[in-house]
Amino acid sequence: MRPRRHPLLTAAPVRLAHSPGWLALVLLAGSLLVASVVAPALFATSARTAALDARLDAAAAEPAPGASADVRASWTGVLPPTAEELVLAELDALSGHGPPVLGAAATAQDRRLRSVVRVGGTAVGAALFFHDGVVEALGGDEGERGVWLPADVAARLGVAPGDRLRVGLESVTPGSAQSRSTPATLAGTYETEPGSVLPAAVAEVPGSGEWVLPLDPSLPGSASPLVITGRETFAALARAIDEEPLYAADLAVAPDLDPDGAEAAVAELQRLAVEAFDDTTDLARATDRAVPLPTRLEVASGLPDVVDDAGAAAASAERQVGPYATSGQVLAAALLVTAWVLVGRSRRREGALAAGLGVHPAMVGGLTVLELAPPAVVAVPVGTGLALLAIAVAGPPADLGPGDLVAGDLALAALGGGLVVLLPALVALAGAVRSEPGTGSRLGARVRSVPWELLVLVATAVVVVAVLSLEPSRRGGSPLTTVLPLLVAASAAALVARLAPLVRLPGARPGGPRWLAARRSAGAGGPERALTAVLAVTLGLFAYTLAVHRGLVDGAEDKVAALVGAPTAASVDEGLRGTGKRVLEPPVEGSTLVWRQRVTLPPTFGAQQLMTIDPATFAAVADWGATGTLEAGRPLVERLDEGDAGVVPVLLAGDTDREVGDRGTLEVNEEVALPYLVVAVLPAFPGSEAGTGDAAVVASSRRVFPLLPPNLDPRDPLSVDSAGPFTAEVWSAAPPGDLRAQLRSVDLPPAEVVTTAGAAVGQGLVATAWAAQYVVVLGLVVLLLALAVVLALGLRLADRDAVADVLLARMGWRPRQLAAARTWEVVRAVLTAAAATVVSTAALLLAPSLVDQVSEVLPVSRPRLGTPELAAVVGLAAASVGAAALVGLVRARRRTSAEVLRGNG
Structure with missing residues (x-):
């Protein structure tokens, strides 16, 4: 038979298929490298989407x-x-929003004119109003020429549907020429919602609480009874009485708005706002035709602020994960290079033969490219899928799928595939150049080894000093902080690996698998020790990433609790001050009242915040965080109502030099001095970070208010118009919409509503939580790296002892015993790595916190290990031993006498 031309070139693409173990390792390393390149871009996309969704949810709590x-x-x-x-x-052409819903209300309400409905000599105050859909809800037709009155107003006027009446404006001065009216027909009547001027038929329509309503001049702050009409009738009646109504078109934001769409919508809003005041545009010319006076279109929306806040949160998340993303890429590239180095070591005999036959180094590099091309092609979709899966499971909460991949993501995936080919090819080329004739080591030359262990220890010490010298607020984003865990894990691995030979496995019976494993471990070479060290580093990083994730997530929950205090907090001080006993009781079910004021604690300079609470209801409503730092204050709340009546028990939360049992005076609003007794000192308390000052002073309202003068006591009417009064908040676990409805039902419309979600976005804590999720992704990468290292270790041990296994099999050793011996070697390596993990994790947990992203908000976040994290690390170690045992068993059963011909290669 004629020999094939270029047999090496034709055999290269399928060469790895003859070594399934090495093929699996290379595929895993290549897929991880592709995933590490694609994942940061997907994280950025997911973070932008999730930040926008979170900010939109927070904005929905404030529908004004x-x-x-x-x-x-x-x-x-x-x-x-x-x-x-x-x-x-x-x-309607604005993108990112629904169609405009139009409404209008009469505005000529002042001390000289009022809107009325008149029948004969009887006049009742009522103002024109229309809103799309209201007439239909009342059973009428939008085009019908008529008006609808409240049933009680119609009864006072003595009219029924079909009767004629007059609507208009009347001067408060009888006989004034300013009065004007026009006739109209009563089309129907309606019942109003209790506590509202809106018809009961539309009171539950979403957003109806924010409709433009006419004001009642006789009752400031309340709305006038409504004369409801259709759109055309409203315009005709307004023109007839020379009314200047206020029109409002509301556009609801699209529920599926994405970041690009939001940015486009903001640009269109800004363009529309500019055109409205540009007299050369059709829009400005159209509003100039308004009667009785020209007008301008005014656009109000919180979307620009929403987009800015969401962009800032997403950018913060990207900055925080940047160092972790780089670490993942470096680790994945290192695994790929290590895998190929090990593959090359398993082929030393073949490489020497090829070099002896004159294979050029360039040919070696080309063969490597051909050999790795199929794994690279497979690694691109697998790695991209892994990145999508990781972001979907642990990344920001955005629903990404293959259809969301843009051209940039696909280009990054292709780049990762190229690196899968390029990096090993460079390694193979460098190895081939070194093996060329004339480049080998000279006889008698001394081989100088690099003191890697000493270098790692020195680098660790330098980085530790550098990190500790940084401000705590700058540590989280510093590259040194990202490098430090890796160096600490490497240092621990180096120290433990040095001490490991001094420890022997118990029960090693001569002639048994454990005895054989001990003998082989004693003579282990550099590759085995290096793989053990790498396994120790990966286990240490895996444990640390789990601890960082738990610390960031739980710490963010603590900070949100300290910022807001409860899931929902509504400001209602204007409606509660001066109402006597009502000040001390929660206004709605499932809530609690918190009053705030400015105080000083002499001799300390500067103002602190005073929180007066209701101990009876506070503990059940407040948010106590996740780590237990705030939870320590729960049992102390009841102590705020104990003790002498003339002394106020207080709880101090934050940075203070006072201790339990200290006494002093509180200067409230720099007017009144109250004696106090410190009953507890805590790092943080629900709501303690919502105000200014180093420490929050928490006291019982029932103990503080009786000691105040009338102008400061919220229960006294004199405090309503005083300077520097207490401000009131209603805390509740109910959603914002439900709390608003509850407060309106008791005539307490909130001025502002704050939620934990809004605080998380505004303070960047939501970005910290997403960064924590990306740390989980890095942990998963490290997990796969650890399993890959164990696979490489098992393969290395199997190839190292190939000849010895054949000879031992001839001497009567069974494959299961040979596999057990190799498994015990891996057990020893895993135990060594576990010991190094304990050392490195303990050092990182006991060191100053490296993960706090919002250091100005207490409490400080720290890495934390719990039972799930410990179980995950133990499970990883067990899985590593199991995988190595399987590799050893398969290799031991496949040994043949032909292995002797290979030598010890």
Whole structure:
């Protein structure tokens, strides 16, 4: 037979298939490398989406125009039909929002004029109002020429549907020429919702609480009864009485808004706002045609702030994960290079033969490229899938799939595949150049070894000093902080590996597998010791990433609890001050009242915040975090109502030099001095970080308020108009919408609502939580790296003892015994790595915190290990031993006498 031309070239693509173990290791290393390159880009996309969703959810808790992501476009006066159509068309063209929903209300309400409905000599205060969909909800037709009145107003006027009446504006001065009215027909009546002027039929419509309603001049702060009409009727009646109504078009934000769409929507909003005041545009010319006076379109939306906050949160998350992403890429590349070095060591005889036959180094590199091309092609989709899976499981909460991959993501995946080929090819080429004739070691030359262990110890010491010299707020984002765990794990591995030979496995009977493992371990070479050290480093990093994740997530929950205090907090001070006993009792079920004021603690300079709470209801509503740091304050709340009536028991939370049992005076608003007794000192307390000052002073409202003068006591009417009064918050576990509805039902409309989700976004804590999730991704990479190292160790041990296994098999050793001996070698390596893991993890946990991302908010986050983390590390060690045992058993059963011909290669 004619020999094949270029047999090495044709055999290279399938060469790894003849070594399934090495093929699996190379595929795993290549897939991890691709995943480590693609994952940061996917994380950035996921973080942008999740940050926007989180900020939109937080904005939804504040539905007022200009605060939420919805749009309110308003103008005064009545526009001609063509002009109104143009304005609504411009609004409807805004992307990222639903269609405009139009409403309008009379505005000519002042001390000289009031809106009325008159029948004969009887006049009742009521103002024109319309809103899309309201007439239909009342059973009428939008185009119907008529008005709807509240049933009680119609009864006072003595009219029924079909009767004629007059609507208009009347001067408060009888006989004034300013009064004007126009006739209308009563189309129907409606029942109002209790506590509201809106019809009961539409009171539950989402967003109805934010509709533009006419004000009642006789009751400041409340709305006037409504004369409801259709759109055309409203315009006709307003023009007839020379009214200048306020029109408002509301556009709800799209529920599926993505970051790119949000940025486009913000740009369009800004363009529309500019055009509204540019007299050369059709929009400005249309609003100039309003009657009785020209007007301008005003656009209000919180979407620009939402997009800015979401962008800042996403950017913060990307900055925080940047060092971890780089670490993952370095580790994955190191595994790939290590795997190929080990493959090359298993082929030393073949490599020497090829070099002796004159194979050029360039040919060696080309053969490596051909050999790795198929694994690289497979690694691209597998690695991309792993990155998608990791981000979906542990990344920011955004639903990403293969369809969300953009051209940049695919290019990164291709780059990762190229690295899978390039890095091993360079290693193989360097090895081939060194094996060329004339480049070998000279006889008698001394081989100088690099003192790697000493270098690692010195580098660790230098980095530790550098990290500790940084400000705590800068440690989280410093590259040195990312390098430090790796160096600490490497140092621990070096020290433990030095001491490991002094420890012998118990029960090693001569002639048994454990005895054979001990003899082989004593003569282990550099590759085995290096793989043991790498296993120790990967186990240490895996344990540390789990601890960092737990510390970041739980720490973020603690910080949110200290910032807000409860899942939902609503400001209601104006409605509660001066109401006597009501100040001390929660206004709605499942809530608690918290009052805040500024105090000083002489002789300390500077103002602190005073939180007065209701001990009876506080503990059940407050958010106590996740780590137990805040939980320590729960049993202490009841002590705030104990002791003498003339002394106020207080709990201090934050940075203070006072201790339990200390006494002093609280200066409230720099006016009143109250004696106090410190009953507890804590690092943080629910809501303690919401105000200014180094420490929060927590006391019982029932103990503080009776000691205050009337102008400061929230229960006294004199405090309503005083300077520096207490501010009130209602804390609740209910969602923001439910709490708003509950407070409105008791005539306490909240001025502002704050949620834990909003605080997490605003303070960057949500980004910290996402960074923690990415740490989990890195931990998964390290987990796979550890398993790959064990696989490499098993393969290395099997190849190292090939000849010895054949001879031992001839002497009567069974494959199971040979596999057991190799398993005990791996057990020894795993135990060595576990001991190094304990040392490195303990050092990192006891050291100053490296993970705190919001250091100005107490309490400080620290890495934390719990039962799940310990179980994960133990499970990894057990899986490593099992995998090595399987490799050893398979290799032992496949040994043949032909292995002797290979020598000890």
